[in-house]
Amino acid sequence: MTHRLLTENLSLSYGKTTVLDDISTPVPSGKVTSIVGANACGKSTFLRCLARLLKPTAGQVILDGTSIHKQNTRDVARKIALLPQSAAAPDGMRVLDLVKQGRTPHQSPLNQWSLADQEIVSSAIAKVGLSGFEERLLGDLSGGQRQRAWIAMSLAQDSDILLLDEPTTYLDLTHQIEILQLVRDLQEHRNLTVVMVLHDINLATRFSDNLIALKDQRILLHGRPEDVISESAIAAIYGLQCSVIADPHTGLPHVIPR
Amino acid sequence: MTGAARSSLVLPVGLAITMLLAILSLRFGLRDIAWPEIWNALFAFDPMNADHITLRELRLSRVTAALIGGAALGLAGALMQAMTRNPLADPGLLGVNGGAAIGVVISIWILGASAQAALIAPALIGAGIAAVLVLVLGGAAHRSGPDPTRLVLAGAALSALFLALTWAVLLMSREALDVFRFWVLGGFTGISMTQVMAVLPVYAVGFPLAFLAARLLSPLILGDDAARALGVRVWLVRLICVGAVVLLCGATVSLAGPIAFVGLLVPHLVRPFTGVSIPKLALGSTILGACLATFADLAGRFLLPGREVEAGVVIAMIGGPALVILVRRRQEVPL
Numbered sequence: 001m002t003h004r005l006l007t008e009n010l011s012l013s014y015g016k017t018t019v020l021d022d023i024s025t026p027v028p029s030g031k032v033t034s035i036v037g038a039n040a041c042g043k044s045t046f047l048r049c050l051a052r053l054l055k056p057t058a059g060q061v062i063l064d065g066t067s068i069h070k071q072n073t074r075d076v077a078r079k080i081a082l083l084p085q086s087a088a089a090p091d092g093m094r095v096l097d098l099v100k101q102g103r104t105p106h107q108s109p110l111n112q113w114s115l116a117d118q119e120i121v122s123s124a125i126a127k128v129g130l131s132g133f134e135e136r137l138l139g140d141l142s143g144g145q146r147q148r149a150w151i152a153m154s155l156a157q158d159s160d161i162l163l164l165d166e167p168t169t170y171l172d173l174t175h176q177i178e179i180l181q182l183v184r185d186l187q188e189h190r191n192l193t194v195v196m197v198l199h200d201i202n203l204a205t206r207f208s209d210n211l212i213a214l215k216d217q218r219i220l221l222h223g224r225p226e227d228v229i230s231e232s233a234i235a236a237i238y239g240l241q242c243s244v245i246a247d248p249h250t251g252l253p254h255v256i257p258r
Numbered sequence: 259m260t261g262a263a264r265s266s267l268v269l270p271v272g273l274a275i276t277m278l279l280a281i282l283s284l285r286f287g288l289r290d291i292a293w294p295e296i297w298n299a300l301f302a303f304d305p306m307n308a309d310h311i312t313l314r315e316l317r318l319s320r321v322t323a324a325l326i327g328g329a330a331l332g333l334a335g336a337l338m339q340a341m342t343r344n345p346l347a348d349p350g351l352l353g354v355n356g357g358a359a360i361g362v363v364i365s366i367w368i369l370g371a372s373a374q375a376a377l378i379a380p381a382l383i384g385a386g387i388a389a390v391l392v393l394v395l396g397g398a399a400h401r402s403g404p405d406p407t408r409l410v411l412a413g414a415a416l417s418a419l420f421l422a423l424t425w426a427v428l429l430m431s432r433e434a435l436d437v438f439r440f441w442v443l444g445g446f447t448g449i450s451m452t453q454v455m456a457v458l459p460v461y462a463v464g465f466p467l468a469f470l471a472a473r474l475l476s477p478l479i480l481g482d483d484a485a486r487a488l489g490v491r492v493w494l495v496r497l498i499c500v501g502a503v504v505l506l507c508g509a510t511v512s513l514a515g516p517i518a519f520v521g522l523l524v525p526h527l528v529r530p531f532t533g534v535s536i537p538k539l540a541l542g543s544t545i546l547g548a549c550l551a552t553f554a555d556l557a558g559r560f561l562l563p564g565r566e567v568e569a570g571v572v573i574a575m576i577g578g579p580a581l582v583i584l585v586r587r588r589q590e591v592p593l
Contacts, residue, residue: 076489085483093479104476
């Protein structure tokens with residue numbers, strides 16, 4: 001199987017501090033991959049490299065056979081959507097206006113807003129379950145609804161690859177599950193390639209096909225959750241003593257700190 | 259009334275009020291001109307008629323300058339606040355006014371310029387030099403483009419430096435002080451059509467560039483990362499934006515001196531009607547900027563018996579309290 005997105009000897013340093021060191025990995029197409037690891041292990045940096053927001057110090061990110069930094073910004077934006085961690089829109093903005101921004105890479109001064117754009121925006125709003133909320137202001141939505149609106153914006157970008165940087169931050173448990181289930185459904189429905197940074201190892205296990213665990217600027221483990229999650233693996237990733245039991249609902253590994 | 263209806267109504271209403279003020283500006287002044295004479299002066303000009311000469315030589319160019327200058331400052335203010343995501347950002351923060359001031363005092367001091375017309379070129383050169391310095395210090399040459407915070411810091415630092423230099427020259431030259439203290443008030447009196455025409459090319463580039471910048475800035479309100487992920491070249495958008503602001507403000511300060519508060523205040527007055535849309539905010543601020551400047555110029559003719567108060571002074575008198583009221587009522591749409 002060929003991979004549309006992969007990294008080759010990817011390294012990134014801020015000054016003398018190395019954040020990522022010689023990472024070569026495929027990103028499995030049509031799967032959900034979660035990046036996990038301790039705080040400040042370079043999870044977000046890795047994701048931002050994939051999204052072309054950061055230029056690697058050495059090595060490269062390959063998208064469809066060519067280095068992502070040699071490609072046109074707009075072309076990349078049509079293939080990769082990112083929901084950044086710092087996602088912040090003014091409270092006075094309507095849901096519709098936020099989602100419309102997702103069409104930015106498909107527009108140019110000559111190619112104005114079209115009926116097709118309108119349909120894609122409506123369908124994106126419908127897919128995240130916000131139909132009827134188009135005119136609402138973001139400030140009037142709950143945290144979960146706001147995150148849905150942002151996901152709709154990424155969907156309107158109409159790309160096959162979706163990157164999410166901690167999409168569940170600031171959400172309560174119900175909304176965390178709700179958002180991750182939505183991502184899972186969308187991924188299956190549209191056969192998206194999803195890469196997300198997650199803090200919660202149990203949620204990552206439950207909603208991912210693949211885990212990439214980062215430690216000391218490198219990939220420590222990469223594989224299916226049921227294959228990579230073990231007591232020794234958690235000790236190695238987080239330095240945490242724990243028990244791993246089978247999740248009573250799914251049978252997937254579930255980490256219980258000691 | 260719904261928000262959409264309000265925002266669609268506010269532009270024509272603003273435009274109508276502005277036009278009305280502009281027409282009244284032709285009529286009233288130290289010497290009132292009767293309505294029929296205004297018509298005749300425009301369409302049946304009699305070079306021997308004092309009213310006709312006043313209108314053609316003084317009033318028409320003055321109201322044109324107020325309309326264009328006010329529009330430019332309002333538009334530049336809207337762009338500055340949107341770009342820096344700072345509700346207190348003002349085009350003056352980029353150091354353009356300070357640069358124009360030093361250009362003016364040096365030209366008075368060294369070249370002995372005193373006529374207002376002679377001050378336009380030095381002001382424009384000073385504003386241009388200041389703009390380039392601020393852009394370079396603000397990181398425009400940097401790969402990721404100018405950083406809004408660095409730009410404002412560089413602008414503030416350079417403004418302080420220019421102010422110090424300006425005062426140094428003023429201490430050495432009494433003539434410079436006499437001309438400068440009038441110039442620094444800012445206003446549209448005594449601007450001739452030739453002067454308006456001289457800076458018109460700068461506006462002709464500045465206005466379209468500013469409206470382009472307003473369109474391009476829209477995705478940036480989602481944050482730099484989100485904008486980049488949407489394929490926006492953030493550095494290029496910022497550069498276009500700063501370039502437009504510099505052209506608009508440089509031309510206006512050269513023509514009318516430093517006029518404060520329009521760029522700061524106008525976007526706050528417009529935002530409740532336009533919401534967060536930057537293109538709408540830019541258009542609204544353009545119209546309201548023209549309206550405010552024309553109103554100030556007109557009101558200045560009535561404040562003191564027998565003499566005129568410069569528009570810059572009137573705007574400061576309106577702007578200060580208006581800003582306090584806005585902050586107290588917190589009616590403005592948050593950025």
